[in-house]
Amino acid sequence: MGFMTQFRISEAAALIGVSDDTIRRWAADGVLEGGTDEAGRRTVSGASLARRALDLAPQGADGDPIRRSARNRFTGIVTATERSGLVAQVELQCGPNRVVSLMTSEALDDLGIEVGSRATAIIKATTVIIEAERR
Secondary structure, three states, X not given: OOOOOEEEHHHHHHHHOOOHHHHHHHHHXXXXXXXXXXXXXXXXXXXXXXXXXXXXXXXXXXXXXXXXXXXXXXXXXXXXXXXXOOEEEEEEEEXXXXXXXXXEHHHHHHHXXXXXXXXXXEEEOOEEEEEOXXX
């Protein structure tokens, strides 16, 4: 049998944005494959954690009439906006991930984004596009 990636409970929890207790419960219920490392600490397999992360990932809205080639979408909360003349910077916290986008100040105004807004970063290659619900 080949090498299989294992994560300690706290590492697994941080990777998919749930509590340590949730990881322990999923391991006890057989949702995640559990084990122990050489130091005797409880672990879960990386493969089972990856499957669970995919199960938990939000799927595209079935009623959304827009189709996109970009597959990297991160929905989060706006934590900062900063304007400098014609340019604006928007920071999102998407679970454990910080995403930063540069855009025009006009785009920031058009999207109605402010600190505390929900927004989605859509990433295609090196471009980050911010999408927000209409109010």
